[in-house]
Amino acid sequence: MGRVPCCDKNGLKKGPWTPEEDHKLVSFIQLHGPGNWRSLPKNAGLQRCGKSCRLRWTNYLRPDIKRGRFSFEEEETIIQLHSILGNKWSAIAARLPGRTDNEIKNYWNTHIRKRLLRDGIDPVTHAPRLDLLDLSSIISSALCNPSTLLNLSTLKLQENQLFNPLLQNQDVPALLSQPRQFHNLVQQVPACTTATTSTGGFIDQTTQVMQAKVEGFSSNPTSTFNCQNSPENFVPSSLNESLVSLPNFYCNGTTTDPTVPELGEYSGFQSANNGYQNFSIDSVMSTPLLSPDPLNSSSTYLNSSSTEDERECYSSLLKFEIPESLDIDDFL
DNA sequence: AAACGCCGCAACCGCCGAGGT
DNA sequence: AACCTCGGCGGTTGCGGCGTT
Secondary structure: OOOOOOOOOOOOOOOOOOHHHHHHHHHHHHHHOOOOOOOHHHHHOOOOOHHHHHHHHHHHHOOOOOOOOOOHHHHHHHHHHHHHHOOOHHHHHHOOOOOOHHHHHHHHHHHHHHHHHHOOEOOOOOOEOOOOOOHHHHHHHHHHOHHHHHHHHHOEOOHHHHOOHHHHOOOHHHHHOOHHHHHHHHHOOOOOOOOOOOOOOHHHHHHHHHHHHHHHHHOOOOOOOOOOOOHHHHOOOOOOOOOOOOOOOOOOOOOOOOOOOOHHHOOOOOOHHHOOOOOOHHHHHHOOOOOOOHHHOOOOOOOOOOOHHHHHHHHHHOEOOOOOOOOHHHOO
């Protein structure tokens, strides 16, 4: 037996609330308190469904709602909490007195998300967007040139070497307890760029691309790859299939804020001893054309100041390991 | 001044899970 | 176990305001 709808749609009003309706709802709740939303509209003389009444009350009429623009501190808090909680708007709202989950969600989607994208930060992972790490082109290049496949297989990523020493010395929960510091840290992350690759062969391309990424990572305390040596951790069964998308900034299992739930509650967190977060390749693959900063759309990845030694060093840092059992057809 | 498009926000929809009966 | 209510979520829509042409 199917579930009955929350209300009878027939004859019930929809759309914007009138002041009279608001008054009826507020008056009724002031007298009887909220609750039993199903019967409330009938008892209050409203031609609305209970769900609509509940939303109107919780999102607009509740007396403790703070209206108006979000302050800079509130915005920082939202970003910080979102990096911990993900899209758990109600949990975020619970830590922002006077703000509702719907309001925060709208504000996130219309302001913060755009701002983060503009700053070159993936609003899902809170990591710098690695738009330029065009893995699909790298892989397809390798597939078109089987002689390079062997070279690709020798590439490995040693994630902890990519870490900015800044973060290695950071107590992340302590960092998060200082929103401004956290924010400044995030702001240090350079925007990702688009690039053209040279025609000098796959390894040269890869080296350049990877080098640019390393340059980005070198100042990036927030993320790195987690390409561990198993196909399920790195190689998707389909290029369009996302890996685990981790929305969070850090991976420690606890925070200094007792109001913040244990991070282990959220599946996206890594264990504390990893000291790094997973990186969503999906976020990279899905936003290749959204590089927000035209200033960074330089035609090359190569840093003019980098030396051959540095390039060699970077190449050795970036190692992908593709298991022998990998079926190339999976990529096709 | 009118038309148009974009943007922000309130509100809705469909679904799900928790908890109570 | 089945059903029901409620609250929460992500995604989406509709509309008013505003800027541009």
